[in-house]
Amino acid sequence: MASVTLENVSKIFPGDVYGVRDFDLQIRDGEFLVLVGPSGCGKSTTLRMIAGLETISAGTLKIGDRVVNDVHPRSRDIAMVFQNYALYPHMTVFDNMAFALKMRKTPKAEIKERVAWAAGLLGLEPLMARKPKALSGGQRQRVALGRAIVRKPAVFLFDEPLSNLDAKLRIETRAEIKRLHRELGTTTIYVTHDQEEAMTLGDRVCVMCDGLQRQCAPPLEIYRNPADRFVAGFLGMPSMNFFEGHLERTDGQIWFDNVDVRLRTEGALSEWLGSENRRDIVAGIRPESFQFNGSEAASEGKSISATVQIVEPLGSQMDVYLVLKSGARIVCRVPAQSLAEGKSVALRVDPEEIHLFEPRTAEEPYGRSLRVEEELV
Numbered sequence: 216m217a218s219v220t221l222e223n224v225s226k227i228f229p230g231d232v233y234g235v236r237d238f239d240l241q242i243r244d245g246e247f248l249v250l251v252g253p254s255g256c257g258k259s260t261t262l263r264m265i266a267g268l269e270t271i272s273a274g275t276l277k278i279g280d281r282v283v284n285d286v287h288p289r290s291r292d293i294a295m296v297f298q299n300y301a302l303y304p305h306m307t308v309f310d311n312m313a314f315a316l317k318m319r320k321t322p323k324a325e326i327k328e329r330v331a332w333a334a335g336l337l338g339l340e341p342l343m344a345r346k347p348k349a350l351s352g353g354q355r356q357r358v359a360l361g362r363a364i365v366r367k368p369a370v371f372l373f374d375e376p377l378s379n380l381d382a383k384l385r386i387e388t389r390a391e392i393k394r395l396h397r398e399l400g401t402t403t404i405y406v407t408h409d410q411e412e413a414m415t416l417g418d419r420v421c422v423m424c425d426g427l428q429r430q431c432a433p434p435l436e437i438y439r440n441p442a443d444r445f446v447a448g449f450l451g452m453p454s455m456n457f458f459e460g461h462l463e464r465t466d467g468q469i470w471f472d473n474v475d476v477r478l479r480t481e482g483a484l485s486e487w488l489g490s491e492n493r494r495d496i497v498a499g500i501r502p503e504s505f506q507f508n509g510s511e512a513a514s515e516g517k518s519i520s521a522t523v524q525i526v527e528p529l530g531s532q533m534d535v536y537l538v539l540k541s542g543a544r545i546v547c548r549v550p551a552q553s554l555a556e557g558k559s560v561a562l563r564v565d566p567e568e569i570h571l572f573e574p575r576t577a578e579e580p581y582g583r584s585l586r587v588e589e590e591l592v
């Protein structure tokens with residue numbers, strides 16, 4: 216097993232296209248790190264540089280203490296699992312799992328033993344004589360996992376390994392991967408664009424955007440303390456609602472104000488105003504931070520007036536899409552209740568649950584959070 220360290224790593228494709236920019240990250244020995252972000256943000260490129268499938272344009276990559284920038288993929292002691300399984304169609308499950316060991320001239324008895332061990336871990340024993348076309352998608356992906364673990368590599372790399380599976384299998388296989396990591400303790404770097412996978416699997420989650428790392432922290436810390444508006448909007452389903460407005464001191468009270476909203480912040484946000492009387496700010500409120508005030512009228516400074524547009528039942532909860540006076544739309548997630556579309560409601564928000572972000576600027580289009588003070592790693 217080993218740590219993986221990226222120091223100032225960049226990937227510049229021909230034509231000066233930055234795939235990844237100045238990437239700094241240390242993945243600890245045994246850690247499960249998830250790289251997450253929208254399409255094209257550089258996740259696969261980062262992983263492929265670690266695997267040695269892509270050259271590194273600048274910076275240093277270490278596996279353990281060894282600099283591996285110029286080390287051949289086969290000598291890096293890593294195993295990679297892809298989205299499309301990449302099994303050999305003409306080989307049985309056993310031969311697919313044994314292939315890499317055979318190539319490395321592992322003794323036959325050891326191959327048998329290791330394949331049996333991996334098959335046992337993954338419940339593949341009944342399928343060993345089948346060929347990939349006689350397997351379901353979920354079974355194929357388990358074989359691909361098995362093929363990676365028989366090698367007992369120092370590092371596992373996963374690139375969206377579950378995205379070809381249906382929703383139920385995805386959740387089952389996700390749990391399988393988590394269990395395997397618990398049992399084997401192998402350092403794992405896992406790429407996904409699915410924030411739910413990121414939150415449930417990662418010891419830490421690294422959020423990327425436009426080739427840059429925006430935040431890297433344990434999942435709940437990222438959720439509670441997003442570093443900027445991008446991270447705040449990316450993690451959480453439905454996404455955080457944003458309100459562009461300002462903080463203002465009036466009559467000894469601090470208010471958050473915009474065209475639709477006037478909330479008395481009860482002191483919770485006062486430190487962000489400092490000695491000023493007014494500053495532009497973006498408030499972020501997660502859908503689950505709203506509560507319906509019942510049929511009560513909106514009370515001054517404590518709630519937001521809105522009209523229910525669409526109700527989406529989810530079982531014990533429901534997502535409610537609402538429209539505000541200005542026409543702006545928001546969404547909230549509340550316990551299931553009867554609620555008619557077209558109804559006017561008042562939404563209560565606990566001031567402690569309001570996130571604050573800097574307004575956008577040319578240098579920081581995603582507005583840094585005012586609550587995260589430390590430098591991003």
Ligand SMILES: Nc1ncnc2c1ncn2[C@@H]1O[C@H](COP(=O)(O)OP(=O)(O)OP(=O)(O)O)[C@@H](O)[C@H]1O
Nearest residue numbers: 228232233234253254255256257258259260261408
């Ligand atoms: N071989 C290449 N030549 C030029 N540009 C490339 C090449 N490979 C990737 N890129 C660019 O680098 C950026 C990052 O691509 P990458 O494949 O790492 O994204 P990703 O985060 O994995 O996206 P997805 O979620 O769609 O898989 C993209 O803008 C992409 O177009």
Ligand SMILES: [Mg+2]
Nearest residue numbers: 258259260374
């Ligand atoms: Mg990719």
